[in-house]
Amino acid sequence: AQKITQTQPGMFVQEKEAVTLDCTYDTSDPSYGLFWYKQPSSGEMIFLIYQGSYDQQNATEGRYSLNFQKARKSANLVISASQLGDSAMYFCAMREGGSNYKLTFGKGTLLTVNP
Amino acid sequence: DSGVTQTPKHLITATGQRVTLRCSPRSGDLSVYWYQQSLDQGLQFLIQYYNGEERAKGNILERFSAQQFPDLHSELNLSSLELGDSALYFCASSVERGHVETQYFGPGTRLLVL
Numbered sequence: 001a002q003k004i005t006q007t008q009p010g011m012f013v014q015e016k017e018a019v020t021l022d023c024t025y026d027t028s029d030p031s032y033g034l035f036w037y038k039q040p041s042s043g044e045m046i047f048l049i050y051q052g053s054y055d056q057q058n059a060t061e062g063r064y065s066l067n068f069q070k071a072r073k074s075a076n077l078v079i080s081a082s083q084l085g086d087s088a089m090y091f092c093a094m095r096e097g098g099s100n101y102k103l104t105f106g107k108g109t110l111l112t113v114n115p
Numbered sequence: 116d117s118g119v120t121q122t123p124k125h126l127i128t129a130t131g132q133r134v135t136l137r138c139s140p141r142s143g144d145l146s147v148y149w150y151q152q153s154l155d156q157g158l159q160f161l162i163q164y165y166n167g168e169e170r171a172k173g174n175i176l177e178r179f180s181a182q183q184f185p186d187l188h189s190e191l192n193l194s195s196l197e198l199g200d201s202a203l204y205f206c207a208s209s210v211e212r213g214h215v216e217t218q219y220f221g222p223g224t225r226l227l228v229l
Contacts (some may be wrong), residue, residue, distance in 0.1 A: 033215070043203060044117070045220035052215065091158065101209065101216050102148065102171055105158035 003027065004092050004106035011111050013082045020067070021077040021109045023092030031097035034075040036066065039089040039108070048090075051075055082113045118142065119208050119221035127227045133194040136224045140187055140208030146170070147189040148209070148218060149181055153202040164189055196228045 005024045013019040025034065036048040051059045051066045059066040067076040079086055089110050093103040118141035128134055140147050149161040151174075160173035164183035175181075178196075183189040193200060203225050207218040 035217070037220070043225070044222045045205060045207075046117075047217055047219060050215060050217055093158075095216070101146065101218070102160040102163060102173060103150075103158075103218060104160070107157050 002106075003104045004094055006092055006106035006109050008109045009107075011109055013079075013111065013113055015084060015113055015115050016081055018078060018080045019082055019111065021079070021090050021092075021111065023075045023077065023106060025073050025075060025092075025094050027073075027094065027096055029096040033095040034066070034068070035093040035095070035103065036064070036075075036077045037091045037093060037105075038086075039091060041088070045091070049077065079111075084113050084115060087111060087113045117219040117221060119206060119219055121204075121206050121221035121224050123224060124222065125225050125227075127229065128196060129229055130196055130198060132196050132228075133192065134196065134226065136191040136193070136204055136206075136226075138189045138191070138206030138208075138221055140189070140206075141210075141219060144208035144210045144219075145187065146209045146216075146218075147183055147187070148207040149175075149189070149191050150205040150207065150220075151202045152205065152223075153199075156202075158205075161191070193226070198228050201226055201228045 032053045034051045038046045049061045065078045089108045091108045092106045120139045145166045147164045152158045161175040163171040181191045203223045207220045209218045
């Protein structure tokens, strides 16, 4: 079974509008972390936001917020006031507990921001 | 700029050859991770080093090996290359602050095997 599922291969949004990118995860480990990364067409992976499994509040970083619903095992990324520069692939990733901090990635969502 | 550097940016080689990819982590980061991104497999974890020692292995082929040196830079060696090894190879480094451990990725090395 896939550990990270991103069901939207592609999304479109108008500039200045908000968009939600979906991510569901599967783990039996009570301690885990969820990450979102952005990959522009240039190829680099840019860290956006982190949510820990024990965090009581949803994480926010500027225009990025994470809608964390633990019971539903979902960690959706919300981008407010979209900008043209937000057009990129977005990856959800999970790190499970223990000393091995490897990330398991979803297949990604390609976001296109239209002017 | 994440602070992680990778060289070379691009590499074109032939099947059967051997290449070495180099990574310098962010200053102070002890952990180095290698990931492979390909169209069919997506982003996959290969191997992790922590302060010079191998800590975890993922889907790394036997033809691939890595090491982390005393100055903490790391090298990923790919040998007997096949067409299917063409991919974007990322190095990431991390440090744990409190309960949060975040990996910062380098720009990647794009490998093309012809």
